[in-house]
Amino acid sequence: MSNDAPSSEPKRSAVEAMKETSRYLRGSIIETLQGEVDHFSDADKNLLKFHGTYQQEDRDARKARTQGGVRKHYMFMVRCKIPAGRVTADQYLALDAMASQYANGTLRFTSRQGIQFHGVLKGDLHGTIAGINQTLLTTLGACGDVERNVMACPAPDAEGSVRHQLQEAARLLATQLAPRTRAYHEIWINGQALNKDESETVEPLYGKTYLPRKFKTGLALPEDNCIDVYAQDLGLLAHVQGGQIVGYNVLVGGGMGMTHGNANTFPFMARPICYTRAEDLVPTAEAVIKLFRDHGNRADRKRARIKYLVHDWGVERFRAVLAEYLPGPLQAPLPLEVTGFETHLGWHPQGNGKWYYGLSVENGRVKDEGTLRLRTCLRTLVQRFRPELRLTALQDVLLCDLPGTALAEINRVLEEHGITPSEKVSPVQKYSLACPAIPTCGLAISEAERALPLIIDELELELQRLGLSEIPLSVRMTGCPNGCVRPYQSDIGIVGRSGDKYTIFVGGEVEGRRLNFLYQDLVPRGEIVAVLRPLLERFRSERRNGERFGDWCQAHRDELSAPAHAHAASPA
Ligand code: SRM
Ligand code: SF4
Numbered sequence: 001m002s003n004d005a006p007s008s009e010p011k012r013s014a015v016e017a018m019k020e021t022s023r024y025l026r027g028s029i030i031e032t033l034q035g036e037v038d039h040f041s042d043a044d045k046n047l048l049k050f051h052g053t054y055q056q057e058d059r060d061a062r063k064a065r066t067q068g069g070v071r072k073h074y075m076f077m078v079r080c081k082i083p084a085g086r087v088t089a090d091q092y093l094a095l096d097a098m099a100s101q102y103a104n105g106t107l108r109f110t111s112r113q114g115i116q117f118h119g120v121l122k123g124d125l126h127g128t129i130a131g132i133n134q135t136l137l138t139t140l141g142a143c144g145d146v147e148r149n150v151m152a153c154p155a156p157d158a159e160g161s162v163r164h165q166l167q168e169a170a171r172l173l174a175t176q177l178a179p180r181t182r183a184y185h186e187i188w189i190n191g192q193a194l195n196k197d198e199s200e201t202v203e204p205l206y207g208k209t210y211l212p213r214k215f216k217t218g219l220a221l222p223e224d225n226c227i228d229v230y231a232q233d234l235g236l237l238a239h240v241q242g243g244q245i246v247g248y249n250v251l252v253g254g255g256m257g258m259t260h261g262n263a264n265t266f267p268f269m270a271r272p273i274c275y276t277r278a279e280d281l282v283p284t285a286e287a288v289i290k291l292f293r294d295h296g297n298r299a300d301r302k303r304a305r306i307k308y309l310v311h312d313w314g315v316e317r318f319r320a321v322l323a324e325y326l327p328g329p330l331q332a333p334l335p336l337e338v339t340g341f342e343t344h345l346g347w348h349p350q351g352n353g354k355w356y357y358g359l360s361v362e363n364g365r366v367k368d369e370g371t372l373r374l375r376t377c378l379r380t381l382v383q384r385f386r387p388e389l390r391l392t393a394l395q396d397v398l399l400c401d402l403p404g405t406a407l408a409e410i411n412r413v414l415e416e417h418g419i420t421p422s423e424k425v426s427p428v429q430k431y432s433l434a435c436p437a438i439p440t441c442g443l444a445i446s447e448a449e450r451a452l453p454l455i456i457d458e459l460e461l462e463l464q465r466l467g468l469s470e471i472p473l474s475v476r477m478t479g480c481p482n483g484c485v486r487p488y489q490s491d492i493g494i495v496g497r498s499g500d501k502y503t504i505f506v507g508g509e510v511e512g513r514r515l516n517f518l519y520q521d522l523v524p525r526g527e528i529v530a531v532l533r534p535l536l537e538r539f540r541s542e543r544r545n546g547e548r549f550g551d552w553c554q555a556h557r558d559e560l561s562a563p564a565h566a567h568a569a570s571p572a
Contacts, residue, residue: 024181052139083174085113085391109364151218154390158351212296213304253310256483272333287325364395377417437479444479446496
């Protein structure tokens with residue numbers, strides 16, 4: 001425990017009191033689950049997040065129901081926490097079956113390598129979470145003020161390879177940093193309250209009030225930042241020597257969320273703080289978490305993420321305080337830089353005689369709709385080849401451990417189900433991401449997942465017209481400024497502003513090393529491509545030597561950037 005204790009105690013937020021009195025995340029969840037009502041109280045709604053589920057409503061039905069005097073249609077999103085995105089064939093098939101049994105018939109691959117169900121009714125919540133646990137996956141800590149899903153490059157290099165080491169490190173961190181309360185087991189597995197008087201030692205890392213806010217960790221290789229390491233609260237950039245990860249640069253303070261019109265909130269890139277040897281990884285991560293637990297803002301949840309400590313204190317003070325928590329002397333970070341990024345799409349050798357196929361999934365949504373039957377297609381491929389599945393931070397999936405002869409059959413199955421093979425997907429589509437937004441997300445102010453496909457279609461035509469179809473261009477769209485698909489790092493970020501209007505950001509890049517900047521605000525959805533057109537035309541005529549769009553925008557930042565009231569971008 002640090003001596004540098006917070007000097008004054010401002011009034012804590014209501015969520016803090018709710019956590020403290022929850023008896024380690026129990027609240028009255030079990031009683032409500034067993035009762036007749038179709039939704040939970042506000043306090044339990046907050047606790048449910050720690051258990052991996054959000055109480056939502058069907059937003060498409062909201063208006064008609066309100067007008068008709070009918071109450072909200074409550075339903076739940078359930079999120080599986082999947083370290084490094086690794087799922088077995090059996091697990092996937094079980095989740096796929098649950099999507100029909102309990103949810104809205106779709107699965108959603110998330111921007112943090114998780115899988116979500118939407119549209120689960122309260123009566124099916126227990127069955128869904130218990131079912132997920134039966135597959136040996138969990139939802140505990142998928143949401144809430146704890147360590148969230150630990151990300152790592154999921155690509156299946158041979159056993160012992162650097163990527164394999166990275167994935168094992170992600171699993172280790174996920175296990176060591178998970179909440180310890182028995183509440184989860186009681187509620188979702190046993191189905192009855194057993195141990196109501198747990199002592200203070202239940203959560204040695206988190207304590208009774210857990211963390212001030214969510215905490216996210218991701219591990220990356222310098223040559224492949226496919227998990228956006230600078231967007232993590234704790235980013236670990238591997239230091240490799242002779243094929244072994246010997247340590248990590250510890251980056252702290254990444255985060256995307258901001259609130260329109262509140263300049264005190266902003267996206268921020270994680271800063272290099274120190275270096276840790278690989279064998280000290282867990283105590284080092286724990287040290288950062290303990291610092292956050294003790295010093296994070298528990299009064300204002302909008303300013304509670306660890307990025308605000310890094311920003312407000314500055315790196316030197318942050319280092320000095322962290323040194324009190326570290327197991328040994330603080331070592332300066334190494335001069336490690338991110339140099340590349342891979343989508344992992346298409347057909348690749350694994351290095352052990354097997355192959356993997358990276359399938360591009362539009363906005364991570366696995367569904368059957370009209371002639372596009374992705375869900376059936378994936379189920380067919382998994383039943384046929386029994387691959388391990390690995391989810392990427394681009395909401396795509398890698399089918400692994402395939403024989404060298406599988407490609408022809410994969411292509412045939414894709415074609416039969418109307419799915420475009422990754423090789424034929426345009427670069428702009430490959431790099432694009434959108435969050436679920438309306439109809440499920442309670443915070444959405446605009447459409448994203450349902451709007452982006454048409455925008456990409458229009459953009460593809462525009463890029464074709466300009467002869468720019470092959471440039472890597474990342475477009476990320478969200479229904480509000482919380483930044484769930486990390487839109488402030490992309491070449492083009494489209495962020496819901498007010499109903500049909502969006503804020504457009506430009507100047508990021510696929511490698512995720514910088515934030516973009518505000519280009520235009522309050523752009524109607526139907527005019528987004530028209531607003532980008534003059535920029536793309538100028539880029540085409542002015543770019544030199546293969547210059548990329550985001551780089552060109554940065555070079556012209558002074559003339560392109562709009563007055564920033566919606567985006568404080570990267571404060572020093
Ligand atoms: Fe997120 C809240 C969806 C990744 C920043 N996010 C939400 C909620 C739970 C809405 C809510 O609080 O009521 C959304 C549920 C929508 C739905 O119907 O499913 C939601 N976030 C998602 C997912 C599913 C988006 C996706 O398209 O994949 C991602 C789930 C990842 C996972 O498996 O764990 C998701 N969210 C992210 C990321 C990206 C990342 O972590 O790499 C971010 C930006 C990084 C960051 O945390 O700063 C992100 N989500 C937020 C925030 C802003 C937090 C902040 O500091 O201000 C919120 C709002 C909040 O926490 O109050 C939020
Ligand atoms: Fe919801 Fe906003 Fe996140 Fe989109 S970015 S899922 S609208 S919270």
